[in-house]
Amino acid sequence: MSERSKSDAVVRALQGLAGILLMVGIWWLLTVPFTPADSMGQRFAPGPALIALYELLKGGEIWIHIVVSLQRVAIGLFFALLVGVPLGLLLGASNFMNATLSPAFQFLRMISPLSWMPIAVMAFGVGDKPVYFLLAFAAMWPIMLNTLAGVKQLDRRWLQLSQSLSATHWETLKGVVLPGVLGHILTGTRLAIGIVWIVLVPCEMLGVSAGLGYFILDTRDRLAYNELMATVVLIGLLGFLLDTGFRKLYSLWNKH
Numbered sequence: 001m002s003e004r005s006k007s008d009a010v011v012r013a014l015q016g017l018a019g020i021l022l023m024v025g026i027w028w029l030l031t032v033p034f035t036p037a038d039s040m041g042q043r044f045a046p047g048p049a050l051i052a053l054y055e056l057l058k059g060g061e062i063w064i065h066i067v068v069s070l071q072r073v074a075i076g077l078f079f080a081l082l083v084g085v086p087l088g089l090l091l092g093a094s095n096f097m098n099a100t101l102s103p104a105f106q107f108l109r110m111i112s113p114l115s116w117m118p119i120a121v122m123a124f125g126v127g128d129k130p131v132y133f134l135l136a137f138a139a140m141w142p143i144m145l146n147t148l149a150g151v152k153q154l155d156r157r158w159l160q161l162s163q164s165l166s167a168t169h170w171e172t173l174k175g176v177v178l179p180g181v182l183g184h185i186l187t188g189t190r191l192a193i194g195i196v197w198i199v200l201v202p203c204e205m206l207g208v209s210a211g212l213g214y215f216i217l218d219t220r221d222r223l224a225y226n227e228l229m230a231t232v233v234l235i236g237l238l239g240f241l242l243d244t245g246f247r248k249l250y251s252l253w254n255k256h
Contacts, residue, residue, distance in 0.1 A: 044229045053230035062231075066238065068210040072128065072203075073196050073242075076135025080192055083136070084143030085185060089177065091144070092151025105144070113138035113199050117206060126207035131200075138199045139192035143185065150184030151177065186253060190246045197239040212238075 024046055031045040056062040087105075091098040113134050120130035154177065162176050204213025212235055219228040 048226040049229035052226040079136035080139035084140040088147025142191035143188040146184040146188030150181030
């Protein structure tokens, strides 16, 4: 990395830090100066929330909920990829299928995943299965649409070259199509992670016994509002780390 690149990276990091400090300052202004000293609003202030977050992470119980939530995200994304990528390839490869199925998929995509919650519980029962369904349903659409866009943007000369070499459909798919659309699949997966992370918390209020959404309900029932706010901060932090990690993965793929 050149000196100029290092300098630009430092400047961006400092700008990001300044933005975070500004956000914390606004948070403090909204909770401390304008609320009485012993009021509930003081429990949502940055100081008590960050202390509670430290105690939760040190205590260890919260880690169980973190692991369970991340596991659900991974399983939901797995099923979304399992369905979304083949559908995107199919719609991209066939104009007939695209014209036939796209209106129905666009209709389904515009239905909030959370509106399916009662139906998912009736269909799958209480537990992890309805959560997996809702997360996969929410994550499938950006993966499918980005895969479709990737197929449409493939250089047709590579497909013609594959045909001229008498490659089978599987060889063309494996050697030309999938490498050509992988960047779009990664982009769709990154968008899906953001959607899944937002949908996760209300989904984990479906009668499960662990997870960050469940823990938020638990803190509310215990009137532990400083822990509730700490969990909200933790959810934001974990989501930020997930997105940052996937952006790094995408950057590494672009370099190769």
